[in-house]
Amino acid sequence: MSVPIVHLATLDRSQRTRIGNRDTERLVEPSAVVAPVLSAIREGGDEAVSGFLRAVDHVELAADRFIVERASLDEAVAALDPALRAAMDHTARNLERYHRAQLVEDFALEVEPGVVIGERFPPVRAAGLYVPFGTATYPSSALMLCVPARVAGVERIVLASGVDPATGEIPATVRAAAAIGGATEVWRLSGTAAVAAFAYGTPTLRRVDVIAGPGGPYVAAAKQLVRGVVGVDLDAGPSEVLVLGLDDADPDLLAADLISEAEHGDTSCGVVVVTDAGLAERVAAHLARRLAALPVMRRDAILCQGREGRSAIVVCGSNAAAIAFSEEVAAEHVIVHAADPDGVAAELRSAGTVCIGAMTPSVAGSYVAGTNHVLPTGGAARHSAGLSVTHFRRRQSFERITRDGLSRLRPTIATWATSEGLPGHLAAVDARLV
Numbered sequence: 561m562s563v564p565i566v567h568l569a570t571l572d573r574s575q576r577t578r579i580g581n582r583d584t585e586r587l588v589e590p591s592a593v594v595a596p597v598l599s600a601i602r603e604g605g606d607e608a609v610s611g612f613l614r615a616v617d618h619v620e621l622a623a624d625r626f627i628v629e630r631a632s633l634d635e636a637v638a639a640l641d642p643a644l645r646a647a648m649d650h651t652a653r654n655l656e657r658y659h660r661a662q663l664v665e666d667f668a669l670e671v672e673p674g675v676v677i678g679e680r681f682p683p684v685r686a687a688g689l690y691v692p693f694g695t696a697t698y699p700s701s702a703l704m705l706c707v708p709a710r711v712a713g714v715e716r717i718v719l720a721s722g723v724d725p726a727t728g729e730i731p732a733t734v735r736a737a738a739a740i741g742g743a744t745e746v747w748r749l750s751g752t753a754a755v756a757a758f759a760y761g762t763p764t765l766r767r768v769d770v771i772a773g774p775g776g777p778y779v780a781a782a783k784q785l786v787r788g789v790v791g792v793d794l795d796a797g798p799s800e801v802l803v804l805g806l807d808d809a810d811p812d813l814l815a816a817d818l819i820s821e822a823e824h825g826d827t828s829c830g831v832v833v834v835t836d837a838g839l840a841e842r843v844a845a846h847l848a849r850r851l852a853a854l855p856v857m858r859r860d861a862i863l864c865q866g867r868e869g870r871s872a873i874v875v876c877g878s879n880a881a882a883i884a885f886s887e888e889v890a891a892e893h894v895i896v897h898a899a900d901p902d903g904v905a906a907e908l909r910s911a912g913t914v915c916i917g918a919m920t921p922s923v924a925g926s927y928v929a930g931t932n933h934v935l936p937t938g939g940a941a942r943h944s945a946g947l948s949v950t951h952f953r954r955r956q957s958f959e960r961i962t963r964d965g966l967s968r969l970r971p972t973i974a975t976w977a978t979s980e981g982l983p984g985h986l987a988a989v990d991a992r993l994v
Contacts, residue, residue: 562848563818563830563866565840565873568885578869580889581800581829582939590781594752598785601756606764612753618725621748623764625728628735628746636735644733647928648703648740654930655707662949663711668958674965681953683713684791686766688758689743690773691734693722693750695825695857699737700926704933704947705773706741712952718768719743720758722750751775752782759786772951774934776827793951795940798827801922802891802911804904805834806879809897811842813918815850817895819862820923822871823854826864829871831889833882840873847873883907890941893922912941966992 568576601608606623613619640648668678689705691698702719709717719738721730729735730748738746747765749757761767770791771783780797801821805814814832822830834840851859865871876882883904886894890910898904901917908914912935915922926933934947961969970989977985 562844562851563862563871563873564869565837565844565875567837567875568881569877575869576888579829579872579874580802580831580891580939581798581827581870581937582889590777591785594755594778594782595785597752598756598759598782601753601762602760605762609749609753609757609762609765613723613750616753617722617750619723619728621723621728623762626747626749626764628730628748632729633735633739633743633746636732637739639732640736645736648699648737651700651703651928652707652740654928655703655932656711658930658932659708659711659949662708664950668960672965672968674962674968676960677958679955679957681955683715683953684769685714686716686718686768686770687714687952688754688768688771688773688790689717689719690754690758690771690775690779691719691721691738692773692775692779693724693731693734694776697731697733699731699733700933701774702734702737702743703741706738706743708932708947708949709772709952710742712949714952716745716766716768717743718745718747718758720747720749720754723748751779755779755782755786759790770952772934772947776825780938791951793934793947794936794944795938796934796947797937798829799824800828800892800937801830801895802886802889802893803830803832803895804882804886804897805832805839805843806882806896806898806904808899809834809839810918811839812846812850814843814897815846817921818847818871819850819854819858820921821893822862822865823858824861826861828861829865830862831871831891832873833876833885834873835876835879835882837875840875843873879904886911890936890939892935892937892941893925895920895922910942912936912946963993 597612610621613621664681666680668676670676687709691701706717721734723730757765758768758771772793774796776798783792799821803814803817818830818832822828832843876885887910892912894908894911895915896904897918905914905916913925913931925931932947936944973989974986
């Protein structure tokens with residue numbers, strides 16, 4: 561069995577919603593699992609963190625080893641393969657250019673004589689950045705997280721990632737990327753333990769102001785549960801891609817693009833959307849050939865997604881229907897293969913990132929183009945955007961009013977205060993004008 565071909569018009573609501581990891585129940589079980597862990601670490605501190613790492617990661621780690629020594633980071637950078645160091649530097653340069661373009665200047669304007677208002681954008685003081693570690697190692701995510709935090713002006717940039725049980729250490733490439741990206745602290749913590757320590761702190765680990773970073777269902781659930789205690793970036797869960805194959809799209813490229821994100825793991829998903837049943841069959845044939853060439857673990861992950869109805873080749877009745885379905889899915893990555901890719905892209909509002917044209921694979925942005933690969937998933941692209949400097953800066957309004965300015969405002973304030981039955985509001989004004 562491979563990824564199924566389905567006709568959109570024949571799907572019921574449940575089947576349709578399942579495509580693209582949009583099932584709203586997907587975090588119910590993970591939330592139930594992580595909630596007691598968060599509570600235990602909030603109450604138990606360092607000892608509870610060590611207990612989590614022992615039980616889940618099978619790692620013995622005392623509190624005095626939670627934080628990676630600076631020398632270990634420097635050694636990891638020095639030991640990098642020259643080609644990988646060049647790749648990291650290339651990615652960091654493009655990320656920095658992209659994120660610097662996002663910076664917004666403070667502003668002030670006098671809306672009437674004596675009344676100045678405006679906004680400023682101070683960075684948060686401390687950011688906690690999570691890099692997943694499990695079936696693969698993601699030093700690219702360390703750069704994607706650290707660079708915008710540094711560009712935003714965050715003073716304390718804390719990166720956490722799990723350790724390899726065989727070595728008791730975070731993979732060297734992740735440590736190196738953290739150092740190159742600008743991390744000021746690196747913690748040997750994984751998953752829910754990292755989220756809990758970021759949010760609540762422990763005697764050894766100081767809490768942060770905002771958490772950012774991708775992760776699987778358990779990390780996503782943990783982030784949702786601590787939202788409000790600490791700022792949370794966005795719903796960045798398992799990887800997703802929706803490939804729009806319109807007009808004379810190349811079926812082999814469509815198949816390759818599905819695999820490029822779906823291969824991350826069995827909780828990821830890949831969707832190809834076409835308007836021609838014959839093209840769907842050709843995509844399926846190319847997909848079967850490419851799947852056969854994958855490592856067993858990667859192939860099995862994609863087959864699992866297909867069996868569960870989250871990955872599919874979807875046949876729509878027209879280009880308009882295909883675009884509408886893409887907007888409904890609101891995928892993390894949308895790759896546009898079309899005769900007029902710019903025209904199609906202009907119609908897409910609900911996508912984490914849009915890869916425009918057949919020569920633009922999602923992996924270019926994931927690794928080096930300069931956009932950030934920490935993106936909304938699970939349909940959150942309808943209302944959320946990818947990681948940027950704005951996640952590490954607070955938008956803070958201000959007012960500065962002179963005596964004459966306050967006198968000008970008093971009649972309107974008096975009307976509002978009387979209308980809303982709040983005499984203390986007006987009294988605060990009159991106390992200044994006596």
